[in-house]
Amino acid sequence: MAKITLSKLTKRFGEYEAVKGIDLTIxxxxxxxxxxxxGCGKSTTLRMIAGLEEITSGEITIGDTVVxxxxxxxxxxxxxxxxxxxxxxMTVRKNLAFGLKMRGYKKGEQAPLVQEAANMLGISELLExxxxxxxxxxxxxxxxxxxxxxxxxAFLFDEPLSNLDAKLRVQMRAELSRLHRRLATTMIxxxxxxxxxxxxxxxxxxxxxGLIQQVGSPMEVYRRPLNQFVAGFIGSPAMxxxxxxxxxxxxxxxxxxxxxxVPVPERLCGPYQCVLGREVIFGIRPEDIHSFELLQQQQxxxxxxCRADSMICGEVEVIEPLGPEMLxxxxxxxxxxxxxLDPRLDLEVGQDINLQLDMEKMHLFxxxxxxxxxxxx
Amino acid sequence: MKRANGFFNLxxxxxxxxxxxxxxxxxxxxxxxxxxxFKPLREIFVYPPTFLPQNATLENFGRxxxxxxxxxxxxxxxxxxxxxxxxxxxxxxxxxxxxTRFRFKGRDKIANLILFTYMFAPIxxxxxxxxxxxxxxxxxxxxxxxxxxxxxxxxxxxWMLRAFFQGIPLALEEAALIDGASRLQxxxxxxxxxxxxxxxxxxxxxxxxxxxDYIFCRIxxxxxxxxxxxxxxxxxxxATVIDWGMIMAGGMLITVPVLxxxxxxxxxxxxxWGAGAIKG
Numbered sequence: 303m304a305k306i307t308l309s310k311l312t313k314r315f316g317e318y319e320a321v322k323g324i325d326l327t328i329x330x331x332x333x334x335x336x337x338x339x340x341g342c343g344k345s346t347t348l349r350m351i352a353g354l355e356e357i358t359s360g361e362i363t364i365g366d367t368v369v370x371x372x373x374x375x376x377x378x379x380x381x382x383x384x385x386x387x388x389x390x391x392m393t394v395r396k397n398l399a400f401g402l403k404m405r406g407y408k409k410g411e412q413a414p415l416v417q418e419a420a421n422m423l424g425i426s427e428l429l430e431x432x433x434x435x436x437x438x439x440x441x442x443x444x445x446x447x448x449x450x451x452x453x454x455x456a457f458l459f460d461e462p463l464s465n466l467d468a469k470l471r472v473q474m475r476a477e478l479s480r481l482h483r484r485l486a487t488t489m490i491x492x493x494x495x496x497x498x499x500x501x502x503x504x505x506x507x508x509x510x511x512g513l514i515q516q517v518g519s520p521m522e523v524y525r526r527p528l529n530q531f532v533a534g535f536i537g538s539p540a541m542x543x544x545x546x547x548x549x550x551x552x553x554x555x556x557x558x559x560x561x562x563x564v565p566v567p568e569r570l571c572g573p574y575q576c577v578l579g580r581e582v583i584f585g586i587r588p589e590d591i592h593s594f595e596l597l598q599q600q601q602x603x604x605x606x607x608c609r610a611d612s613m614i615c616g617e618v619e620v621i622e623p624l625g626p627e628m629l630x631x632x633x634x635x636x637x638x639x640x641x642x643l644d645p646r647l648d649l650e651v652g653q654d655i656n657l658q659l660d661m662e663k664m665h666l667f668x669x670x671x672x673x674x675x676x677x678x679x
Numbered sequence: 680m681k682r683a684n685g686f687f688n689l690x691x692x693x694x695x696x697x698x699x700x701x702x703x704x705x706x707x708x709x710x711x712x713x714x715x716x717f718k719p720l721r722e723i724f725v726y727p728p729t730f731l732p733q734n735a736t737l738e739n740f741g742r743x744x745x746x747x748x749x750x751x752x753x754x755x756x757x758x759x760x761x762x763x764x765x766x767x768x769x770x771x772x773x774x775x776x777x778x779t780r781f782r783f784k785g786r787d788k789i790a791n792l793i794l795f796t797y798m799f800a801p802i803x804x805x806x807x808x809x810x811x812x813x814x815x816x817x818x819x820x821x822x823x824x825x826x827x828x829x830x831x832x833x834x835x836x837x838w839m840l841r842a843f844f845q846g847i848p849l850a851l852e853e854a855a856l857i858d859g860a861s862r863l864q865x866x867x868x869x870x871x872x873x874x875x876x877x878x879x880x881x882x883x884x885x886x887x888x889x890x891x892d893y894i895f896c897r898i899x900x901x902x903x904x905x906x907x908x909x910x911x912x913x914x915x916x917x918a919t920v921i922d923w924g925m926i927m928a929g930g931m932l933i934t935v936p937v938l939x940x941x942x943x944x945x946x947x948x949x950x951x952w953g954a955g956a957i958k959g
Contacts (some may be wrong), residue, residue: 354853387850391872400868404859414791448858 335503476477561635752911843877868946
C-alpha cells in the first residue's frame with residue numbers, strides 16, 4: 303500500500319509533448335481514475351508510473367521511494383492491460399504464478415497464493431486451462447488474478463473493460479469496486495469512459511492535451527466543473543452550452559442567448575457581477591431542464607419558484623425513450639438542446655414544448671480562451 | 680447448385696491421383712538410391728534393372744565405413760551444421776528482437792537491406808569470402824564454414840523472426856516486466872516460447888542449407904579429414920572405378936537420419952503453430 307505522487311511529470315516523444323508537467327497526489331488506498339479523450343496523455347502517464355515509459359522530466363514517488371530510474375520489477379506494482387496480455391502458452395495457474403516465480407517464491411509458497419486469488423475471483427475451476435479456451439470475461443478475471451496474487455503496493459489498470467460487451471462491463475465495474483474495498487490498495491485506473499470514471503473512482507482526474515483539467519470526487523466534478531471541457535466531458539448526455547451575454551435589467555440579471563432570455567437567481571447575481579455585459583458560455587445539464595407543463599400539472603416541488611420568465615420554447619426534434627427516462631432533442635432557435643424528461647410525458651416529434659430551466663444549477667464559463675468556470679459559491 | 684467449371688471441376692479423386700503421380704515422380708530417385716544401396720555390385724548393372732534388390736546386402740555400407748572417412752565426414756557435417764544453427768539462432772533472434780522492439784534511426788531501412796543481401800547467389804560471394812577468410816587466417820577450418828553458413832542464413836532468419844516477433848504483442852512483454860521479470864527473462868519466458876515455431880523454422884532452414892552445402896566446403900576446406908558429407912561423398916567419384924553401390928549407401932546415410940529427425944520436429948512445429956493464438 304502506498305501513496306503515489308507525480309510532480310512536474312513530463313513526457314516528450316520527439317517534438318510531441320504527450321504529458322506536460324502534471325502534478326498529482328493519489329492517497330494510500332484511493333481509487334483514482336484518469337479519464338479523458340484519446341491522446342490526452344492518460345495512458346502515457348500510467349505507463350510512466352508503471353516504468354514502461356521513460357520519464358522526460360519530473361518525478362514519480364511510490365510510497366517513500368522516487369522510482370524514476372527503477373525498473374518496473376522493482377516498483378512493486380501490478381498492471382492490468384486492455385488486451386489482457388495473458389501468456390498464451392501458459393495455463394491459468396502458470397499465468398497467475400508467473401509473477402511469484404519471477405520474484406523467487408518457492409513452488410510450495412506459490413500454490414496457496416494462487417488458490418487464494420483464484421477463489422477471490424471465482425476462477426479456481428479454470429486453473430488448468432489455457433487462455434485461448436477462456437471467454438473474454440474469464441480472461442479479464444485471470445488478468446485481475448495475476449495482478450492481485452502478489453499483493454502489490456498499487457494496481458494500475460489500462461482501460462481493462464473496453465474489450466468486454468456492455469453487460470459484462472457493468473458487472474465487472476461493480477466487481478472492481480468491490481475488489482478495491484476488499485483489498486484497500488491504491489488503484490489507478492485509466493479510461494476514456496466517463497461512466498466508468500464516475501461509478502468506480504473515489505477520485506477523478508480529468509485530462510486533456512497532456513494537462514490535468516480537474517481533480518476531485520465524482521460528485522464534485524459533476525457539480526462544479528472547473529472549465530467548459532470538464533463540464534462537457536463529465537455527465538451523459540453532455541451539458542448543453544449556449545453563447546450568451548449577462549445583462550442587467552430593471553427586474554434583475556439575465557442570461558441572454560440568441561433564442562432566449564432567462565433570469566439569474568438572486569443568490570448568484572452577486573458572484574456574477576464581474577462578468578456583467580460580457581460574453582459568456584451558459585451551461586445547463588439535460589437533467590436540469592424540465593417540462594413546464596408537467597411541472598404545472600404536478601405542482602412540483604422540484605422548482606421552488608416556477609417563474610414563467612425562466613422558460614424557453616422550442617420544437618421537439620427527436621425522442622429517444624430509454625425506459626426510466628427519455629432524452630428529447632429540442633430545437634430552440636438555431637441550436638439543439640438535449641433534455642432528460644419523464645417518459646410519461648406525451649410528446650410527439652414536431653410539437654412545440656415549453657421548457658423550464660432550473661437556474662439554481664446553471665453554469666457559466668468564460669468565453670475567452672481557457673473557458674474557465676466563473677465561480678459561484 | 681451448379682458446379683464451377685474448369686480446373687476446380689476435376690473432382691477430389693482425380694486431384695488425389697494427380698498428387699500421387701507427382702509424389703511418385705519426385706520420390707523415385709530417392710527410392711532408386713535406397714534400392715541401389717542394398718544391391719550387390721553385380722546386380723547394380725543388370726539389364727533389365729531390378730526394382731528391389733534380389734539379394735539384399737549390407738556390403739556397400741561395409742565398404743563405405745572401411746575404405747572411406749565416411750564417419751569423419753558425418754561428424755564434421757554434424758558439428759558444422761549444428762554450430763551454424765546455434766549461431767544463426769542466437770544472432771537471428773537478437774537481431775530480430777532489436778529490429779522489432781527498439782526504436783532507432785533507419786530501422787526499417789536496415790530491415791529491407793537485410794532482405795536485399797539475400798538476393799546474392801552464394802556462388803557470387805564464395806570467392807570474395809575465401810579471400811577474406813584467408814586473410815583472417817581461418818582458411819581450412821570448420822569455423823570458416825560455420826561463419827559462411829551463418830552469414831548466408833542470417834538475412835532469411837532475421838526476416839522470418841522479425842515477422843514472428845512483430846506478431847507478439849508488446850503488452851505480453853510489458854506484463855512480464857511488471858510481473859518482475861528482467862528484459863532477458865521476459866524474452867526467455869514469454870517471447871521465445873511464442874516465437875518457437877519461427878525459431879524452429881529458421882533452425883531447419885539453416886541446418887538444411889549447411890548440411891547440403893557443397894560449394895563453400897569445396898572452396899574453404901582443403902584437408903580431407905575436415906570435409907563435410909557432400910564434398911566427401913562427391914570425392915568418391917574421383918576413383919578410377921566408380922563404386923556406385925558405396926556412393927548410394929553414402930547418399931542414403933546422408934539423407935535418412937535427417938529425414939527422420941525432421942519428421943519428428945515437424946510434429947512439434949505443427950503443435951507450436953497451434954499454440955500461437957494471442958487474443959481470440
